Amino acid sequence: MKELIERALDAAERGGASYADVRVVERETEQLTVKNGALEAATSTVSAGFGVRVLVEGAWGFSSSREMHTTEAERIGREALEIARASAIAHRVPVELDATPPVTDRYRTPYDEDPFAVSLDDKLRILMDADAAMARVAGVAIREGNLSSGRETKTFASSAGAWIEQEIVESGGGIDATAVNDSELQQRSYPNSFGGQMVTGGFEAVRALDLAGHAQETAELAVALLDAPQCPSGEMDLVLDATQVALQIHESCGHPTELDRVFGTEASFAGTSFLTTDKLGKLRYGSDLVHIDADATAPGGLGTFGYDDEGVPAQNVPLIEGGMLVGYLTSRETGPRIGRQSMGSARAWSWNHIPLIRMTNINLRPGDAGSLEDLIADTRDGIFMSINKSWSIDDRRLNFQFGDQAGWIIKNGRRTQLVKNPTYTGITPRFWGSLDAICSPSEWTLWGLPNCGKGEPMQIGHVGHGAAPARFRGVKVGVGRW
Ligand SMILES: [Zn+2]
Known part of the structure; x- marks a missing residue:
């Protein structure tokens, strides 16, 4: 990877860039959804590649590729240069960067339990337990629960000498209950309606949510909303x-x-x-x-x-x-x-x-x-x-x-x-x-x-x-x- 980054930065500098940076990124995600007692979706994705950003005559150029080898790095560096030159013609205010000093460092999200190391069975049990608790409440038409995990590893390097490696780990989950009658639909979510609570951290954050422990009151409120009066004005x-x-x-x-x-x-x-x-x-x-x-x-x-x-x-x-x-x-x-x-x-x-x-x-x-x-x-x-x-x-x-x-x-x-x-x-x-x-x-x-x-x-x-x-x-x- 070091060689790939150096080749891209080198191509940019030789081509006349006043500044260049490269990001090599891999993002891994996993999402599980249980709906009405059945596994509705289990998706996992991995996306990896690199992007090169260059500054020429006060204008940015950017190009990227998923082909991680050195000749491609050079080609992408040159392509970013061409794009910068083309946009410099139309550019109004030349870009000037602040004086942030280049840093060499590493950062890793602190966590106890790697969300990708937790078995599928364990994860499904959490969602199924919450589903079962919602199912015990009469009148709930749609029960849904989801868990998501993410890991991003990235290296940032710049022509000014920065070299930063990071690993960001994310975990989250939540549940929704939907109650329906002839005329309307009412939903209640736990713990929020942003698709669940998501943090940078490990699977301990998901366990702490205690989805099953909050499932019954979540479902009961969805049902109660159907018969509740409208909000006053x-x-x-x-x-x-x-x-x-x-x-x-x-x-x-x-x-x-x-x-x-x-x-x-x-x-x-x-x-x-x-x-x-x-x-x-x-x-x-x-x-x-x-x-x-x-x-x-x-x-x-x-x-x-x-x-x-x-x-x-x-x-x-x-x-x-x-x-x-x-x-x-x-x-x-x-x-x-x-x-x-x-x-x-x-x-x-x-x-x-x-x-x-x-x-x-x-x-x-x-x-x-x-x-x-x-x-x-x-x-x-x-x-x-x-x-x-x-x-x-x-x-x-x-x-x-x-x-x-x-x-x-x-x-x-x-x-x-x-x-x-x-x-x-x-x-x-x-x-x-x-x-x-x-x-x-x-x-x-x-x-x-x-x-x-x-x-x-x-x-x-x-x-x-x-x-x-x-x-x-x-x-x-x-x-x-x-
Ligand atoms: Zn926004």
């Missing part, structure tokens, strides 16, 4: 569970702080931002309780790594401090445009993709409002919503509507009537401005979001969001039908 105090806070962060803080999106170079997938750079240090984004960090070092986060795909070390950087906008997600190319070094959030989905600015773990710091029950007890009248069902947000990430799987009316500090199809709407800074309580660290979970799409061609992103339940005052609540 009006302005009220809103308590969100940690998973919904996580998605709220993702859509209304994570995406709009991606600096390539801010600069308009990434306009696909609802792709601009209201957080323009003239607002840095000046915009009140939320109440003074709102502290949101981009933390690629958080243990177990799905957006946790040693180095990003430009060789920048993982960092913990504030985006919102005391409610004020103080930072962005940056790359080596965009950081200097706001007078900063990259904070290390450029990642590529695979060997055949160029790195884009991707969220790391975008975390809302916990507060001091105690447990979820304490927060509800402290809320006179309002509504508690749990687990996302739908979302929509405008192009600039300003106006949004979220729907959740379940809501409960809060009356005199008590969780009372279950209601179905709850939704809430808001305008990003006003909504975060209405936040007046966040639960304590014991309620804080670092959720993994394994399906963030961005770019053209589309790249998947694995990102994380740490959150605790939180309360927002005077939010517009209503009913949605999906």
Whole structure:
């Protein structure tokens, strides 16, 4: 592999590149789905190859191949050069990289139990036990459970002298119960609706989820939702569970702080931002309780790594401090445009993709409002919503509507009537401005979001969001039908 990398870098430099980097990546995945007591899908994939990125006359060129040998490395290096030269003609602002020093290092996800070493039987038993527990609840039409494992081994090397080897291991799982009657369908998921909880770590994280132990209440709630009244409409105090806070962060803080999106170079997938750079240090984004960090070092986060795909070390950087906008997600190319070094959030989905600015773990710091029950007890009248069902947000990430799987009316500090199809709407800074309580660290979970799409061609992103339940005052609540 060393020779392949050296040949590619050499070809790029001899051809006139001012900078070049090579990533050799192998990604292995395994996914198991059990549906209504039967194995529905068992897929495993391995994808390996390398990508060469070069900078010529201030323009990027990129090419990639799955044929891992030295003559191919040279050919791909030259092809990347040609692409860079062609795009240099049309290029407006020449790319300038920050001064991140080249590093030689290794990083490996810490874990106890290798998810690929756990037998298929063991994995199936976990899913079948959860399925059986859901099946004991009358009225559940569709029962589903899934487990997923991933391992990415990659080597990053640059013409500046960086050499970084990483092994990222991922594990996750979750269950869904769907109840149906003549007129509608209601679903309840555990522990979230992101396809399960996924972390960087070993299979111990899956065992800790105790899917079977939560299966019955998950199924019972799906059935109960069928007969629940519709969510009332009006302005009220809103308590969100940690998973919904996580998605709220993702859509209304994570995406709009991606600096390539801010600069308009990434306009696909609802792709601009209201957080323009003239607002840095000046915009009140939320109440003074709102502290949101981009933390690629958080243990177990799905957006946790040693180095990003430009060789920048993982960092913990504030985006919102005391409610004020103080930072962005940056790359080596965009950081200097706001007078900063990259904070290390450029990642590529695979060997055949160029790195884009991707969220790391975008975390809302916990507060001091105690447990979820304490927060509800402290809320006179309002509504508690749990687990996302739908979302929509405008192009600039300003106006949004979220729907959740379940809501409960809060009356005199008590969780009372279950209601179905709850939704809430808001305008990003006003909504975060209405936040007046966040639960304590014991309620804080670092959720993994394994399906963030961005770019053209589309790249998947694995990102994380740490959150605790939180309360927002005077939010517009209503009913949605999906
Ligand atoms: Zn996303």
